[in-house]
Amino acid sequence: MTKVLHVLNELNPSGAEVMLHCAAKTWQSRGIDGDILSMGKQKGSFASVLERSGYHIHHVPFEKSIGTLLAFYRLLRKQGPDVIHIHTERCNFWYALLAFLAGVPVIVRSIHNVFSFSGTLRWRRMIQRRLLTWLGVKHVGVGASVQKNEGTRYRNPSLLIPNWYDSRHFRPPTPEERSQSRQQLGILDQLVIVSIGNCEGMKNHPELLKALATLKDDLDILYLHLGREQADRPERRLAEELGIAEKVRFLGFQENVVPFLWASDVYAMPSLHEGFSIAAIEALGVGLMAILADVPGLRDLKDLEGDSISWTGIDAASIAPALREIAKTPREKRLEAGMSTQKTVSSRYSIETGALAYARLYAPHQC
Structure with a gap:
């Protein structure tokens, strides 16, 4: 069984959370077991839905402090996931770096939006993305526009895995x-x-x-x-x-x-x-x-x-x-x-x- 820890912000009924909910059974059938770490100030209103899907929910309330990063690192050491999948833009560099230092074998980072940072922030993000690639992080764009933006704005090559939906639930009505x-x-x-x-x-x-x-x-x-x-x-x-x-x-x-x-x-x-x-x-x-x-x-x-x-x-x-x-x-x-x-x-x-x-x-x- 491969253990994956998904890292998100507060768990609300939006894109990434809904996709995790939909994909739970498919991954379980492939021998992939998922936990979710909420880094929001609150765990989030969608946490109970994800728990019913089979995920174990962890919560480290985010603050701009060394304490938050230490709590994150300790959780990684305690849980020992085979894969960490980072879904956040906020703090993604530090999460991935700590996962590398904690010895997590596979680090995946999904980019869920067209981020148009400019000025010094753009250069900082570009350097961070380069460093993560050098450490072996796998960057994934959720759509062609995201993938193109990452390549042109940040010179960050990424894989393309489009978002998905539950076609059995969202079907044409009679x-x-x-x-x-x-x-x-x-x-x-x-x-x-x-x-x-x-x-x-x-x-x-x-x-x-x-x-x-x-x-x-x-x-x-x-x-x-x-x-x-x-x-x-x-x-x-x-x-x-x-x-x-x-x-x-x-x-x-x-x-x-x-x-x-x-x-x-x-x-x-x-x-x-x-x-x-x-x-x-x-x-x-x-x-x-x-x-x-x-x-x-x-x-x-x-x-x-x-x-x-x-x-x-x-x-x-x-x-x-x-x-x-x-x-x-x-x-x-x-x-x-x-x-x-x-x-x-x-x-x-x-x-x-x-x-x-x-x-x-x-x-x-x-x-």
Whole structure:
């Protein structure tokens, strides 16, 4: 049995954590046993889900101190993993260096975003990445944009292992399942737009709200906003100011987003940048049409077959026409377009494809 220790920040229901949850059984079937170390101030709301998947959760609250690094090192010495897999940008150099000093045989580092550091910080990160490569660390980009950015900005060659999703869970609904999902949400004949993501600046939700406001008098639209809001709820206030509060439902964090995707017609992601969006491939995986911003991370999906994606800029002026065009498309044509991409997504980004690629890094003699 190969023991892998995954290092993350606070455990929340976002990309890396969801992928670990999905891949647990696949890795276990290959003789790979996983522990997770949360380096967040709190263990995180997703810790219990990961525990149910079979991971043992450790927690070292992060502080900018030597004490944190010593606690990290002591944990490595005590647990003695065969592999350490670092998923954080924060402190990744020191985690990897300590793993090397602790004698961990295999050190893997996944890069989950397009990091655009500049100035002296960029040079520091470049030097750190070079040193880690010299120590034998295996760098992995989660998408083509991440891999390209690492190569050009930091001169850091990396392997490419795309993110994955659970294609058995995120599947197209039957007509009955779609109808039931809409009935449970009290949706009639509106065109339903959905987004999934917390209210962060990079998600660019205000521009989507502004685009909806320009269409409010012409189209019967409902926007389902899934994800945690900021404390002072600025997006909710903006919806009220734009006169579209009754057309937007702020639904907060949802552990199971599938019924909301099944009830929807269009997935919208106007992000300023992404690493590689699992939420987008989950939406495409259920057969939705999508409006995606043509930005690093998302544009990795441009080579997908089919006609389900409309590419836009990051401003309301370019998002609104795409929404209007999809609204004019008959329901049957939208279904056909969505399904034209769904099969490619389910095969290219399956759990087995991504998780087994990592398994070969962890324990090549077992795979």
